[in-house]
Amino acid sequence: MAIHFSNIKEFIGTRVSWDDRADLFTPEAATAIRAKVEERTVLVFPEVDLTDDEQLKITELLGPKVRLTGKFNVQDNNEDVYQVTLDEKINPQPEYVLGTFFWHMDGLSVDMPPPFATLLSCRIAPDKGGETEFCSTYAAYEGLPDDDKQAIEGLVGVHSVRASLSPIADAIPEKHRERVMGIGGGMEREHPIVWTHESGRKSLVIGTTTDRIVGMEVPAARALLIRLQEWAAQPNFSLRHKWKKGDFVIWDNTGAMHRAIPYDKSTGRMMHRTSIAGTEAVAA
Ligand SMILES: [Fe+2]
Numbered sequence: 459m460a461i462h463f464s465n466i467k468e469f470i471g472t473r474v475s476w477d478d479r480a481d482l483f484t485p486e487a488a489t490a491i492r493a494k495v496e497e498r499t500v501l502v503f504p505e506v507d508l509t510d511d512e513q514l515k516i517t518e519l520l521g522p523k524v525r526l527t528g529k530f531n532v533q534d535n536n537e538d539v540y541q542v543t544l545d546e547k548i549n550p551q552p553e554y555v556l557g558t559f560f561w562h563m564d565g566l567s568v569d570m571p572p573p574f575a576t577l578l579s580c581r582i583a584p585d586k587g588g589e590t591e592f593c594s595t596y597a598a599y600e601g602l603p604d605d606d607k608q609a610i611e612g613l614v615g616v617h618s619v620r621a622s623l624s625p626i627a628d629a630i631p632e633k634h635r636e637r638v639m640g641i642g643g644g645m646e647r648e649h650p651i652v653w654t655h656e657s658g659r660k661s662l663v664i665g666t667t668t669d670r671i672v673g674m675e676v677p678a679a680r681a682l683l684i685r686l687q688e689w690a691a692q693p694n695f696s697l698r699h700k701w702k703k704g705d706f707v708i709w710d711n712t713g714a715m716h717r718a719i720p721y722d723k724s725t726g727r728m729m730h731r732t733s734i735a736g737t738e739a740v741a742a
Contacts (some may be wrong), residue, residue, distance in 0.1 A: 584725030
Protein backbone atom coordinates (compact mmCIF):
# COMPACT_ATOMS: atom_id res chain seq x y z
CA MET A 459 0.00 0.00 0.00
CA ALA A 460 1.19 3.46 -0.75
CA ILE A 461 0.21 4.97 2.58
CA HIS A 462 1.85 3.91 5.81
CA PHE A 463 0.89 4.07 9.48
CA SER A 464 3.09 4.22 12.58
CA ASN A 465 1.82 4.33 16.15
CA ILE A 466 2.55 7.38 18.27
CA LYS A 467 1.50 6.06 21.72
CA GLU A 468 0.33 2.68 22.96
CA PHE A 469 -3.38 3.50 23.25
CA ILE A 470 -3.79 6.51 20.99
CA GLY A 471 -2.40 8.18 17.90
CA THR A 472 -1.00 7.10 14.54
CA ARG A 473 1.21 9.04 12.16
CA VAL A 474 0.46 8.72 8.45
CA SER A 475 3.05 8.87 5.68
CA TRP A 476 2.69 8.38 1.94
CA ASP A 477 4.81 7.60 -1.09
CA ASP A 478 2.89 9.90 -3.41
CA ARG A 479 0.53 12.63 -2.16
CA ALA A 480 -2.10 11.52 -4.70
CA ASP A 481 -2.31 8.21 -2.81
CA LEU A 482 -4.27 9.99 -0.06
CA PHE A 483 -7.27 10.75 -2.27
CA THR A 484 -8.31 7.27 -3.38
CA PRO A 485 -11.28 5.21 -2.13
CA GLU A 486 -8.82 2.50 -1.03
CA ALA A 487 -6.94 5.04 1.10
CA ALA A 488 -10.24 6.26 2.57
CA THR A 489 -11.17 2.72 3.63
CA ALA A 490 -7.81 2.20 5.29
CA ILE A 491 -7.90 5.65 6.93
CA ARG A 492 -11.42 5.20 8.28
CA ALA A 493 -10.55 1.82 9.80
CA LYS A 494 -7.38 3.27 11.32
CA VAL A 495 -9.30 6.22 12.81
CA GLU A 496 -11.67 3.74 14.50
CA GLU A 497 -8.76 1.63 15.74
CA ARG A 498 -6.32 4.36 16.85
CA THR A 499 -8.64 7.37 17.54
CA VAL A 500 -6.27 10.06 16.20
CA LEU A 501 -4.48 10.19 12.84
CA VAL A 502 -1.81 12.81 12.15
CA PHE A 503 -0.79 13.74 8.59
CA PRO A 504 2.31 15.89 9.15
CA GLU A 505 2.64 19.00 6.97
CA VAL A 506 0.46 17.63 4.16
CA ASP A 507 -0.75 21.18 3.32
CA LEU A 508 -4.26 20.35 2.10
CA THR A 509 -6.30 22.94 0.21
CA ASP A 510 -9.97 23.26 1.24
CA ASP A 511 -10.96 21.29 -1.86
CA GLU A 512 -8.54 18.51 -0.95
CA GLN A 513 -9.80 18.45 2.65
CA LEU A 514 -13.38 18.23 1.40
CA LYS A 515 -12.40 15.43 -0.97
CA ILE A 516 -10.94 13.36 1.88
CA THR A 517 -13.94 14.23 4.08
CA GLU A 518 -16.40 13.06 1.43
CA LEU A 519 -14.46 9.87 0.73
CA LEU A 520 -14.62 9.00 4.43
CA GLY A 521 -18.37 9.50 4.79
CA PRO A 522 -21.19 12.05 4.47
CA LYS A 523 -20.08 15.43 5.76
CA VAL A 524 -22.07 17.41 8.28
CA ARG A 525 -22.12 21.10 9.19
CA LEU A 526 -21.97 21.71 12.92
CA THR A 527 -21.78 25.44 13.38
CA GLY A 528 -22.38 26.90 9.94
CA LYS A 529 -24.95 29.44 10.95
CA PHE A 530 -22.82 30.95 13.72
CA ASN A 531 -19.93 32.13 11.63
CA VAL A 532 -19.21 34.28 8.64
CA GLN A 533 -17.27 32.50 5.96
CA ASP A 534 -15.55 33.81 2.92
CA ASN A 535 -14.60 30.37 1.72
CA ASN A 536 -16.43 27.11 1.13
CA GLU A 537 -19.32 27.00 3.56
CA ASP A 538 -18.68 23.36 4.41
CA VAL A 539 -15.35 24.40 5.92
CA TYR A 540 -15.56 26.05 9.33
CA GLN A 541 -12.75 28.43 10.27
CA VAL A 542 -11.68 27.97 13.89
CA THR A 543 -10.20 31.31 14.92
CA LEU A 544 -10.41 33.97 17.63
CA ASP A 545 -10.39 36.70 14.97
CA GLU A 546 -13.77 38.44 15.41
CA LYS A 547 -13.72 39.63 11.81
CA ILE A 548 -14.05 36.02 10.70
CA ASN A 549 -15.75 34.49 13.74
CA PRO A 550 -18.05 36.96 15.52
CA GLN A 551 -18.71 34.47 18.32
CA PRO A 552 -15.32 33.68 19.85
CA GLU A 553 -17.07 32.21 22.91
CA TYR A 554 -17.46 28.96 20.99
CA VAL A 555 -13.73 28.81 20.43
CA LEU A 556 -12.93 29.74 24.05
CA GLY A 557 -15.23 26.90 25.10
CA THR A 558 -12.91 24.47 23.29
CA PHE A 559 -10.25 25.04 25.98
CA PHE A 560 -12.15 22.41 28.02
CA TRP A 561 -12.41 18.66 27.37
CA HIS A 562 -15.39 17.90 25.17
CA MET A 563 -16.86 15.83 22.38
CA ASP A 564 -18.36 17.66 19.39
CA GLY A 565 -22.09 17.66 18.75
CA LEU A 566 -23.45 16.25 22.02
CA SER A 567 -25.89 19.09 22.65
CA VAL A 568 -27.55 19.07 19.23
CA ASP A 569 -30.34 16.90 17.95
CA MET A 570 -28.45 14.40 15.77
CA PRO A 571 -26.07 11.49 16.28
CA PRO A 572 -22.64 12.75 17.38
CA PRO A 573 -20.39 13.28 14.33
CA PHE A 574 -18.18 10.29 13.62
CA ALA A 575 -15.05 12.31 13.01
CA THR A 576 -13.64 15.82 13.02
CA LEU A 577 -10.91 16.87 10.57
CA LEU A 578 -8.65 19.87 11.16
CA SER A 579 -6.06 21.49 8.92
CA CYS A 580 -3.62 23.93 10.45
CA ARG A 581 -3.36 27.09 8.32
CA ILE A 582 -1.60 29.31 10.84
CA ALA A 583 0.27 27.60 13.68
CA PRO A 584 0.57 29.55 16.93
CA ASP A 585 4.11 29.84 18.26
CA LYS A 586 2.80 29.74 21.84
CA GLY A 587 -0.09 27.56 23.07
CA GLY A 588 -2.84 26.27 20.83
CA GLU A 589 -1.83 22.62 20.85
CA THR A 590 -4.76 20.21 20.64
CA GLU A 591 -5.04 17.40 23.17
CA PHE A 592 -7.00 14.21 22.63
CA CYS A 593 -7.90 11.39 25.00
CA SER A 594 -9.35 8.02 24.11
CA THR A 595 -12.64 7.42 25.89
CA TYR A 596 -12.51 3.81 24.67
CA ALA A 597 -9.17 3.22 26.41
CA ALA A 598 -10.44 5.15 29.44
CA TYR A 599 -13.52 2.95 29.79
CA GLU A 600 -11.61 -0.27 29.18
CA GLY A 601 -9.00 0.72 31.77
CA LEU A 602 -11.49 1.48 34.56
CA PRO A 603 -11.48 -0.86 37.56
CA ASP A 604 -14.50 -3.20 37.51
CA ASP A 605 -16.07 -1.49 40.54
CA ASP A 606 -16.07 1.83 38.74
CA LYS A 607 -17.49 0.27 35.57
CA GLN A 608 -20.36 -1.13 37.62
CA ALA A 609 -20.92 2.16 39.42
CA ILE A 610 -21.45 4.09 36.19
CA GLU A 611 -23.42 1.46 34.27
CA GLY A 612 -26.85 2.82 33.36
CA LEU A 613 -26.11 6.44 34.33
CA VAL A 614 -27.41 9.14 32.01
CA GLY A 615 -25.73 12.53 31.56
CA VAL A 616 -27.53 15.76 30.71
CA HIS A 617 -25.71 17.84 28.08
CA SER A 618 -26.17 21.47 27.08
CA VAL A 619 -24.42 24.38 25.37
CA ARG A 620 -24.97 26.31 28.59
CA ALA A 621 -22.93 23.80 30.60
CA SER A 622 -20.11 23.94 28.07
CA LEU A 623 -20.00 27.74 28.25
CA SER A 624 -20.28 27.96 32.04
CA PRO A 625 -16.46 27.87 32.59
CA ILE A 626 -16.12 31.03 30.47
CA ALA A 627 -19.43 32.72 31.35
CA ASP A 628 -17.75 35.40 33.46
CA ALA A 629 -15.67 36.41 30.43
CA ILE A 630 -18.71 37.09 28.25
CA PRO A 631 -19.79 40.76 28.46
CA GLU A 632 -22.83 40.85 30.72
CA LYS A 633 -25.11 42.42 28.13
CA HIS A 634 -24.49 39.49 25.73
CA ARG A 635 -24.22 36.71 28.31
CA GLU A 636 -27.77 35.44 28.43
CA ARG A 637 -28.14 35.53 24.64
CA VAL A 638 -24.86 33.64 24.07
CA MET A 639 -25.46 31.09 26.84
CA GLY A 640 -29.00 30.52 25.63
CA ILE A 641 -28.00 29.62 22.08
CA GLY A 642 -29.55 26.32 21.16
CA GLY A 643 -32.73 27.45 22.90
CA GLY A 644 -31.30 26.29 26.21
CA MET A 645 -31.92 22.78 24.89
CA GLU A 646 -30.71 19.80 26.88
CA ARG A 647 -29.87 16.36 25.54
CA GLU A 648 -29.50 13.16 27.53
CA HIS A 649 -26.89 10.52 26.68
CA PRO A 650 -25.80 7.40 28.56
CA ILE A 651 -22.41 7.92 30.27
CA VAL A 652 -21.32 4.52 28.94
CA TRP A 653 -21.80 4.18 25.19
CA THR A 654 -22.12 0.62 23.91
CA HIS A 655 -21.32 1.02 20.22
CA GLU A 656 -22.77 -1.22 17.52
CA SER A 657 -19.30 -2.78 17.33
CA GLY A 658 -19.75 -3.93 20.93
CA ARG A 659 -16.93 -1.69 22.21
CA LYS A 660 -17.73 0.70 25.04
CA SER A 661 -16.59 4.28 25.60
CA LEU A 662 -17.30 7.12 28.02
CA VAL A 663 -19.54 10.03 27.01
CA ILE A 664 -18.49 12.91 29.24
CA GLY A 665 -16.87 16.35 28.98
CA THR A 666 -17.73 19.98 29.51
CA THR A 667 -21.18 19.73 27.88
CA THR A 668 -22.27 17.41 30.71
CA ASP A 669 -24.16 19.47 33.25
CA ARG A 670 -25.31 16.75 35.64
CA ILE A 671 -26.47 13.14 35.90
CA VAL A 672 -30.12 12.14 35.90
CA GLY A 673 -31.34 11.16 39.38
CA MET A 674 -28.14 12.18 41.20
CA GLU A 675 -27.52 15.11 43.53
CA VAL A 676 -25.68 17.78 41.58
CA PRO A 677 -22.53 17.97 43.77
CA ALA A 678 -22.01 14.19 43.72
CA ALA A 679 -22.75 14.05 39.99
CA ARG A 680 -20.30 16.81 39.11
CA ALA A 681 -17.61 15.30 41.33
CA LEU A 682 -18.05 11.95 39.56
CA LEU A 683 -17.95 13.61 36.13
CA ILE A 684 -14.71 15.39 37.04
CA ARG A 685 -13.16 12.15 38.34
CA LEU A 686 -14.07 10.35 35.11
CA GLN A 687 -12.65 13.21 33.07
CA GLU A 688 -9.40 13.17 35.04
CA TRP A 689 -9.16 9.43 34.55
CA ALA A 690 -9.73 9.66 30.80
CA ALA A 691 -7.20 12.48 30.41
CA GLN A 692 -4.33 10.64 32.12
CA PRO A 693 -1.14 10.55 30.02
CA ASN A 694 -1.61 6.86 29.13
CA PHE A 695 -4.82 7.55 27.26
CA SER A 696 -4.06 11.00 25.85
CA LEU A 697 -2.01 12.70 23.18
CA ARG A 698 -0.96 16.33 22.73
CA HIS A 699 -0.42 17.56 19.18
CA LYS A 700 1.79 20.60 18.63
CA TRP A 701 0.67 22.05 15.32
CA LYS A 702 2.90 22.92 12.42
CA LYS A 703 1.51 24.77 9.43
CA GLY A 704 -0.01 22.25 7.03
CA ASP A 705 -0.60 19.51 9.61
CA PHE A 706 -3.88 17.66 9.14
CA VAL A 707 -5.50 15.60 11.90
CA ILE A 708 -8.56 13.33 11.86
CA TRP A 709 -10.03 11.98 15.08
CA ASP A 710 -12.84 9.69 16.08
CA ASN A 711 -15.23 12.05 17.86
CA THR A 712 -17.30 9.10 19.08
CA GLY A 713 -14.37 7.66 21.04
CA ALA A 714 -12.44 10.69 22.20
CA MET A 715 -12.58 14.00 24.00
CA HIS A 716 -10.44 16.88 22.84
CA ARG A 717 -9.47 20.39 23.92
CA ALA A 718 -7.21 23.23 22.81
CA ILE A 719 -4.46 24.53 25.05
CA PRO A 720 -5.27 28.23 25.58
CA TYR A 721 -3.73 30.61 23.07
CA ASP A 722 -3.91 34.29 22.39
CA LYS A 723 -5.75 35.89 19.49
CA SER A 724 -2.49 37.66 18.54
CA THR A 725 -0.97 34.30 17.52
CA GLY A 726 -3.35 34.31 14.54
CA ARG A 727 -4.01 30.59 15.05
CA MET A 728 -6.28 29.42 12.20
CA MET A 729 -7.65 25.94 11.67
CA HIS A 730 -10.00 24.74 8.94
CA ARG A 731 -12.51 22.18 10.18
CA THR A 732 -14.79 19.70 8.47
CA SER A 733 -16.90 16.98 10.10
CA ILE A 734 -18.20 13.57 9.11
CA ALA A 735 -21.74 12.66 10.11
CA GLY A 736 -22.27 10.07 12.77
CA THR A 737 -24.39 7.03 12.03
CA GLU A 738 -25.07 5.90 15.61
CA ALA A 739 -26.87 7.63 18.43
CA VAL A 740 -25.29 7.19 21.85
CA ALA A 741 -26.81 3.99 23.26
CA ALA A 742 -26.45 2.19 26.56
FE1 LIG B 1 -14.40 20.58 19.37
